[in-house]
Amino acid sequence: xxxxxxxxxxxxxxxxxxxxxxxxxxxxxxxxxxxxxxxxxxxxxxxxxxxxxxxxxxxxxxxxxxxxxxxxxxxxxx
Numbered sequence: 001x002x003x004x005x006x007x008x009x010x011x012x013x014x015x016x017x018x019x020x021x022x023x024x025x026x027x028x029x030x031x032x033x034x035x036x037x038x039x040x041x042x043x044x045x046x047x048x049x050x051x052x053x054x055x056x057x058x059x060x061x062x063x064x065x066x067x068x069x070x071x072x073x074x075x076x077x078x
Contacts (some may be wrong), residue, residue, distance in 0.1 A: 002060055004029040006036065009054040011044040020060075030066050033057050037070040049074040 001024040015051045023029045029059075033055040040053045050073050059068040 005058040006033060007056040008040055010040055029057050033068045037068060041070055041072055
């Protein structure tokens with residue numbers, strides 16, 4: 001199975017995955033990246049009204065092949 005790396009961008013900046021995970025194909029890696037975003041957002045307490053969380057998927061050749069973003073916005077309704 002191909003190896004995929006999942007780098008994250010959140011409040012603490014870019015965190016590069018040095019271990020990777022085996023998945024059968026790009027589509028499965030894509031689904032895992034998207035599924036990880038709510039957990040990443042939950043782990044980072046928002047310190048503002050706009051936060052963007054990202055997962056970058058790299059293949060076994062270290063090439064970025066997919067990025068998924070989750071945007072958290074907050075607005076006062078007055």
